[in-house]
Amino acid sequence: MKHPDHRxxxxxxxxxxxxxxxxxxxxxxxxxxxxxxxxKARPGQFVHIRCGDALPMRRPISIMRVGxxxxxxxxxVVGAGTRLLSQRRVGESLNLLGPIGKPFPLNPxxxxxxxxxxxxxxxxxxxLAETLKAAASDTFVILGSEIPFPFLPxxxxxxxxxxxxxxxxxMPLLDDWGIASRxxxxxxxxxxxxxxxxxxxxxxxxxxxxGQLADTELFACxxxxxxxxxxxxxxxxxxxxxxSLEEYMACGVGGCAGxxxxxxxxxxxxxxxxxxxxxVFKASEVFPV
Amino acid sequence: MTSDDIENATESSRLTSVFCGMTFGTPLVLLxxxxxxxxxxxxxxxxxxxxxGAVCLKGTTGEARAxxxxxxxxxxxxxxxxxxxxxNPGVDAVVRQILPGLDFSETRFIANxxxxxxxxxxxxxxxxxxxxxxxxxxxxxxxNVKEGGVAFGNDPAMSARVVEACRKVTDKPxxxxxSPNQTDIAVNARGCIxxxxxxxxxxxxxxxxxxxxxxxxxxIGNDQGGLSGPAIKPVALLKVHQVYQVCREHAIPxxxxxxVASAEDALEFIIAGxxxxxxxxxLFYDPLICRKINHGIERYLLRHGVETVSDLVGSxxxxxxxxxxxxx
Ligand SMILES: Cc1cc2nc3c(=O)[nH]c(=O)nc-3n(C[C@H](O)[C@H](O)[C@H](O)COP(=O)(O)O)c2cc1C
Ligand code: FES
Numbered sequence: 240m241k242h243p244d245h246r247x248x249x250x251x252x253x254x255x256x257x258x259x260x261x262x263x264x265x266x267x268x269x270x271x272x273x274x275x276x277x278x279k280a281r282p283g284q285f286v287h288i289r290c291g292d293a294l295p296m297r298r299p300i301s302i303m304r305v306g307x308x309x310x311x312x313x314x315x316v317v318g319a320g321t322r323l324l325s326q327r328r329v330g331e332s333l334n335l336l337g338p339i340g341k342p343f344p345l346n347p348x349x350x351x352x353x354x355x356x357x358x359x360x361x362x363x364x365x366x367l368a369e370t371l372k373a374a375a376s377d378t379f380v381i382l383g384s385e386i387p388f389p390f391l392p393x394x395x396x397x398x399x400x401x402x403x404x405x406x407x408x409x410m411p412l413l414d415d416w417g418i419a420s421r422x423x424x425x426x427x428x429x430x431x432x433x434x435x436x437x438x439x440x441x442x443x444x445x446x447x448x449x450g451q452l453a454d455t456e457l458f459a460c461x462x463x464x465x466x467x468x469x470x471x472x473x474x475x476x477x478x479x480x481x482x483s484l485e486e487y488m489a490c491g492v493g494g495c496a497g498x499x500x501x502x503x504x505x506x507x508x509x510x511x512x513x514x515x516x517x518x519v520f521k522a523s524e525v526f527p528v
Numbered sequence: 529m530t531s532d533d534i535e536n537a538t539e540s541s542r543l544t545s546v547f548c549g550m551t552f553g554t555p556l557v558l559l560x561x562x563x564x565x566x567x568x569x570x571x572x573x574x575x576x577x578x579x580x581g582a583v584c585l586k587g588t589t590g591e592a593r594a595x596x597x598x599x600x601x602x603x604x605x606x607x608x609x610x611x612x613x614x615x616n617p618g619v620d621a622v623v624r625q626i627l628p629g630l631d632f633s634e635t636r637f638i639a640n641x642x643x644x645x646x647x648x649x650x651x652x653x654x655x656x657x658x659x660x661x662x663x664x665x666x667x668x669x670x671x672n673v674k675e676g677g678v679a680f681g682n683d684p685a686m687s688a689r690v691v692e693a694c695r696k697v698t699d700k701p702x703x704x705x706x707s708p709n710q711t712d713i714a715v716n717a718r719g720c721i722x723x724x725x726x727x728x729x730x731x732x733x734x735x736x737x738x739x740x741x742x743x744x745x746x747x748i749g750n751d752q753g754g755l756s757g758p759a760i761k762p763v764a765l766l767k768v769h770q771v772y773q774v775c776r777e778h779a780i781p782x783x784x785x786x787x788v789a790s791a792e793d794a795l796e797f798i799i800a801g802x803x804x805x806x807x808x809x810x811l812f813y814d815p816l817i818c819r820k821i822n823h824g825i826e827r828y829l830l831r832h833g834v835e836t837v838s839d840l841v842g843s844x845x846x847x848x849x850x851x852x853x854x855x856x
Contacts, residue, residue, distance in 0.1 A: 242570065243567050243629065246570045247573040248571050248573075251573070295812065296603040297812065319603075336572065336815065487598075487603075489812045490563075490568070493564055494568040494811070495562055495601065495610070495612065498600070501597075515568075515571070
């Protein structure tokens with residue numbers, strides 16, 4: 240009897256908290272020892288975490304980086320689960336399931352990649368950027384936040400043609416990898432574009448020649464309104480775009496159909512599970528014309 | 529008996545039982561709607577369908593159903609609300625495309641049948657009758673669809689008509705899944721036995737709601753949903769006890785369910801009258817819980833010198849010597 244290929248692709252681990260750093264506005268960067276998950280994780284995938292024993296449901300959190308035997312997560316306190324999570328200390332262990340979900344597919348015919356992350360949608364973009372280090376000059380990252388960024392922005396050493404001169408703030412880690420990045424916020428943070436991530440995306444695309452545009456693909460993760468705006472940008476420039484979505488989850492492994500979103504395929508609309516059919520979907524299928 | 533013996537005791541015949549003629553390797557049953565069509569949880573390393581006596585597949589209807597709009601699930605104190613809306617590909621796709629991919633050497637698979645009309649229940653049951661499925665569970669207790677489901681299950685006469693109609697088209701074991709959202713579950717059970725039900729699943733979810741105070745709207749897309757998880761366990765236990773009073777004289781077994789999350793919970797249900805115990809919401813918290821519960825039950829049996837699980841079923845002694853009526 241042949242069993243499905245997906246058998247045994249997700250691990251349950253009691254992951255030790257290696258570090259748990261607090262950033263402004265209850266944002267946390269959590270580093271966990273989770274060797275099985277770390278060995279298999281790909282950008283776009285997430286872990287399903289048991290935040291506290293009193294909670295019947297786990298919480299899905301995107302993976303931001305992986306190391307030899309560790310994974311890094313970024314989350315913001317938004318409810319009971321993430322609040323309990325924020326109280327867990329270094330040395331304690333957290334039960335997680337992962338890695339879960341279909342990662343971002345990379346199309347070799349579109350090697351020029353624009354990554355857009357908003358708020359707690361930044362982590363998958365950082366993970367994706369790290370795997371694109373070898374193609375650093377073809378990768379551009381735009382990050383947006385309405386609260387202080389969970390890192391100290393610094394003026395970028397990398398030039399990005401087409402953007403206003405005043406927009407020089409970047410994520411230092413990305414600069415270190417040789418990947419250009421720029422930041423956007425309505426809050427008027429120094430060095431950041433005062434406006435939307437999609438303003439910067441449009442400026443960058445506007446400055447691209449037709450050959451470059453033919454090589455370009457968009458990737459985004461963030462709030463619904465931002466994703467919709469990214470889908471509009473992609474449509475305006477007839478570019479493919481992949482979006483990573485969020486929904487409340489129960490099982491996290493495809494069993495309950497609790498996490499579905501409406502996806503518009505050529506055969507008509509269908510309900511797809513964010514956990515195992517996604518979380519990455521085509522922008523044109525999430526936001527049809 | 530040393531503690532080592534107890535530690536080493538696994539998968540013994542103590543846990544094996546016969547349920548409606550089917551051999552269950554353990555008394556655990558994975559519940560409908562929580563494990564998709566049987567192969568979703570096998571994604572997790574260490575999970576095995578062999579650890580349970582049976583797996584109930586997702587509620588299946590005559591035609592494909594898209595289900596309800598998001599949000600479909602939401603955590604509540606000690607439990608969760610769900611309103612999936614019976615999303616399924618339709619019985620034809622289940623029988624033709626899904627069942628051939630299931631490994632029947634690992635466990636028993638039970639279909640979960642739903643519909644908006646008696647005709648639909650008959651049609652779906654007939655299709656499953658002509659399939660390798662081991663048993664058929666009639667879901668007359670789904671709170672999340674407009675027609676059928678709990679609308680049938682809350683009316684004893686209607687429940688019996690659905691069971692009778694399905695009985696006519698299958699010889700496979702027929703399990704009726706009862707709703708807790710009704711006045712007297714025992715009356716309903718009695719009618720279903722007369723109509724030909726071989727077993728019961730007790731209980732399905734309780735109806736509930738959660739409100740988003742910022743938007744002043746229900747959180748669940750369907751407005752209301754079914755409450756499951758530890759929060760409903762006491763309700764479920766009482767219902768199992770009440771249905772058992774009717775079932776014992778007919779030797780009709782019950783799959784007790786609702787909030788089971790430990791071996792102790794499972795034992796409570798067995799003592800109250802359940803021959804098998806269902807796990808749904810607990811899997812979301814701990815997908816590898818089955819082995820732990822099997823172990824726990826095993827250890828309890830050894831500790832109490834009870835030969836098999838079956839010997840424990842319905843062993844409850846009431847304090848007042850008769851089924852209690854009310855709590856006031
Ligand atoms: C997400 C979800 C989906 C469900 N879908 C079905 C279904 O399709 N058919 C059915 O008979 N019961 C369904 N149920 C009810 C369960 O099978 C079970 O009876 C109930 O959840 C109580 O058990 P628990 O507390 O262990 O989850 C569903 C429950 C949940 C949580
Ligand atoms: S969370 Fe259960 S199917 Fe996605």
